[in-house]
Amino acid sequence: MTQGWAIREDHDRADAQRHGELLTAARAAFEELGYGATTIAEITRRAGVSRATFYVYFASKEQVFAVLAEQVRDRFLRAQDLSGIDRDAVDEVLHRTIATTLEATVENLALMTVLNHQAVADEEMRRLWREIQGEAVHRTATYVSQQARAGRVEPVADPEALGMMGAGMNDRYAPLVVAGETTVDEAVEEMHRIWMACLGH
Incomplete structure (x- = not known):
């Protein structure tokens, strides 16, 4: 029984890899x-596997792209974890x-460009x-609103507008x-100074 589980675990690890x-x-x-120029043949060539192997894991090019897009989304959610x-x-x-949001954007900029077009x-x-x-804009706006109600910040503009400002700076840097x-x-320090000024600090 133990040997059977070991074989199964090896198989699962190989599948995951x-x-x-x-x-x-x-x-x-x-x-x-x-997106348009990428084909399943190109993906399998780069991965060094057959087309049949691709279909064991993904139903289509669209599905594999969707999985990658979801990974990007999840990366940004983790970036705002407090x-x-x-x-x-x-x-x-x-x-x-x-810092974490800018790092996530830098890591994923090329794929985000493709996602934006798609x-x-x-x-x-x-x-x-x-x-x-x-989601990033909404979370930022919610946080600023909460801190304003608590008297810790004095926003110079509507929190939603500040959230969009932050997203714009991030996308530019x-x-x-x-x-x-x-x-x-350097980018983080500059954005941080701007943010603190916009919050009355």
């Missing part, structure tokens, strides 16, 4: 070629979330794109970081 290899290959193809930090320490909360014609991709963009025109640390 192959699944991950296909996702890695697909991501590289989408980022380099765009576990282990005092939510009322506004300066610390802002510095951390600005969202124009694909309703499911549009929904995921709105989650990625909208990420390509500069990728291009080597600035660093994450």
Whole structure:
């Protein structure tokens, strides 16, 4: 019985590894070629597997792209996780979330560009794109509103507008970081100064 479980665990690990290899290959193809030019043949070539193996794990190119898009969404949700930090320490909360959100954007910028283009014609991709963009703005606005009610900040504008401002700064700085025109640390410090000024600090 123990040997049977060991064999099953080895098989599961191999499955997980192959699944991950296909996702890695697909991501590289989408980022380099765009959605339209990426084919299942290209994904399997990069992964070093057969077309039949691809279909063991994914039903279509659309499905593998959707999985990658969901990974991006989940990465941004993790970026705004405030576990282990005092939510009322506004300066610390802002510095951390600005940094983690910018890092997530830099890591995923190429795929996000493809996702943004695909969202124009694909309703499911549009929904995921709105989650990625909208959830961060909503969480930021909610946090600013809570801190304003508690008297810890004095926002210079509507919290929702400030949330959109933050998203805009993040989207502007990420390509500069990728291009080597600035660093994450420099961008974070600049955005943090702007944010604190907008909150009356």
